[in-house]
Ligand SMILES: Cc1ncc(C[n+]2csc(CCOP(=O)(O)OP(=O)(O)O)c2C)c(N)n1
C-alpha cells in the first residue's frame with residue numbers, strides 16, 4: 001500500500017480483516033484523521049470517538065462482524081465503527097436531516113447490532129444476545145463496549161449481577177476506561193477503577209501484548225470462581241487493564257479471549273480525545289460540538305448563539321435561589337455542563353451533587369433530601385427523566401415531597417434525534433397526582449416559574465427547550481406566578497368569521513402569536529399543564545367558535561389532551577384542533593426544520609388552522 005490510502009479500501013470489516021497486521025497502524029492513523037476532518041465539518045461527538053479508534057479496528061479485525069455482535073454503550077463513540085462498516089461517505093450527512101444517525105441504529109446497518117443512546121444498556125442487551133445465540137444453537141460472540149461513566153449506572157450493575165446467565169458462553173464486556181464521563185468522573189466506582197489502573201504496572205509498549213495474553217490465561221487458570229477484582233466477584237474472567245491505544249496488545253488480548261469460554265471482562269485504558277491536542281486537553285468541551293469548527297482553531301466559544309440559553313437561565317436562577325435560601329441544593333445525573341450548573345458547582349460545591357449517570361438514584365436521593373427539609377432541584381433532560389419514572393411516582397409524588405424538576409431539552413433536540421427527543425414529559429407528568437407542571441414560554445418566564453416552584457410544598461416541574469428562547473431579558477426580581485393561572489396575550493380582532501382561541505404551551509406561545517397575526521386568533525399562554533386553568537379555558541371556549549391547542553410535546557396524552565378533558569368535564573362542546581409532536585419518531589436534524597416538518601412553526605400552525613376550519617386565505621391573509 002502507498003501512504004494514506006488504506007482507509008479508502010475499507011468498505012466493510014471483511015476488507016479490514018484482509019489487511020496484514022502490519023498495515024493496521026496506518027489504518028488507525030488514517031481513520032483518526034478522517035474522523036477529525038469529518039466531525040469538524042458536521043459537528044457531533046468527538047473526544048469519545050477519538051479514544052476508541054484502535055479498539056474499533058481491533059474488534060472488527062478479530063471478530064467476525066456482523067455475525068458477532070458488538071453493542072456500543074451510549075453509541076456516541078460509534079463513529080469509527082460507522083466509518084469501517086460501509087458508511088464512510090455518509091459521514092458527511094451525520095446528524096443532519098435525512099442523513100445517518102450519530103448513534104447505532106439497527107435499521108441503518110446490519111453492523112449496528114443494537115440501538116443505543118441512553119447509557120448503560122449494552123451489557124443487558126449483549127447478554128440477551130448471548131443467551132439467544134445459545135438457545136438458537138448459533139455460534140457467535142456477543143460483545144458490550146461500555147465506558148467508565150456508563151458503567152456506574154444501576155442498569156450496568158443489574159446486568160452484571162445476571163452474568164451467570166452467560167456462563168461458558170462467548171460473551172465479552174469491554175470497559176473503555178478513559179477516566180471521564182462527559183464531566184470528570186465521580187463516585188466510588190471511579191475510585192476503584194483508578195486504583196486498578198494505577199495499582200498494576202501495565203506497560204505502554206508492545207510488551208503489553210504478552211501481558212494481555214498472560215493475564216487472559218491467568219484468569220482462566222484461576223477458573224471462573226476466583227475473584228480478582230470487583231468484576232471477578234460478579235463472575236467474569238477479568239483481563240487487564242491494558243493500553244487501549246496499543247493495537248498489538250488489543251488484538252492479542254481479543255484473540256486470546258476468543259479462544260476461551262466466557263464471560264470475559266476486558267478492561268482497556270484509553271485517552272478521551274486521543275490524537276487531537278485540543279480535545280486531549282479539554283475533553284469536556286470536545287465531548288460534543290454543536291456545529292462545524294476549524295481544526296486548527298478548535299471550537300470557539302463565540303459559536304454560541306446570541307442571548308442566553310435556557311440552561312444558562314436555569315443556572316443563574318439556581319445560584320440566585322441558593323443565595324436566597326440555604327436549603328436549596330442542586331442535583332445532576334452527570335449532565336452538569338449541559339444543564340448549566342458549572343457556576344453553581346463553583347459557588348456552592350457542598351450543595352452541588354453530580355451523582356454520575358444514575359437518574360433513578362438522582363430522583364430518590366432528591367426525595368430523601370426533601371423529606372428531611374431541604375429544597376432539592378433536580379436538573380434533568382426530559383429524555384433522561386424517563387428512566388426515573390417509578391422514582392418520580394413512588395418516591396416523590398406519592399409522598400408529596402417538594403422536589404423541583406428543572407426539565408431541560410424538552411421538545412425537539414436536533415442532532416441527537418429520536419432517542420433524545422423530549423416529547424413525552426408532559427404526557428407522563430400530568431397523570432401523576434400532586435405534581436405541578438409548568439412550561440416556560442420565554443427565558444424570563446422560565447426564571448419566574450423556577451422561583452414559583454421553589455415556593456411550593458408539592459413536587460413541581462418546569463420544562464424548557466434546548467438552546468435559546470425568544471431572547472427576552474430575564475428580570476433579576478423574582479415573582480411567583482399564581483398557580484394554575486394562564487394569561488391571554490392577544491385578543492382576536494373579529495376579522496375572521498370563525499372566532500378561534502389558541503391555547504399555547506411553553507415554547508409554542510411565540511409561534512402561536514405569530515400564527516394568530518396571520519389568521520386573527522386569540523392566544524392564551526396557558527403556563528400550567530397541571531393544574532390547568534379551567535376557568536380560562538371555559539371563558540375562551542364560551543366566547544369563541546373553536547379551540548386550538550399547541551405544544552412542543554406529544555399530542556397523544558399531552559397538554560392538548562388535558563384541555564380536551566377539561567372541556568368535556570365542563571360540558572362545553574366545540575371544535576378542537578390539537579397541534580403538537582406526532583405519533584412517530586422524529587429523527588435527527590436541524591431543530592428548526594424538524595419543528596417546521598411537524599407544522600409547529602408560524603406558517604405551519606396557521607396552515608393547520610386554516611385547513612381544519614376552512615378559513616379562506618383572502619379573509620385571513
Ligand atoms: C441514561 C443517560 N444519562 C445520561 C446520558 C448523557 N451522556 C452521554 S455520554 C455520557 C458520558 C458517558 O461516559 P462514558 O460512558 O465514560 O463514555 P465516554 O464519553 O467517556 O466515552 C453521558 C452522561 C445518556 N446518554 N444516557
Ligand SMILES: CC(=O)[C@@H](O)[C@H](O)COP(=O)(O)O
Pocket residue numbers: 074076117182288338409413416466
Ligand atoms: C450522547 C449524549 O447523550 C449526550 O452527549 C448528548 O448528546 C448531549 O446533548 P446536549 O448537546 O444537548 O447536551
Ligand SMILES: [Mg+2]
Pocket residue numbers: 147148149176177178179180181
Ligand atoms: Mg469515560
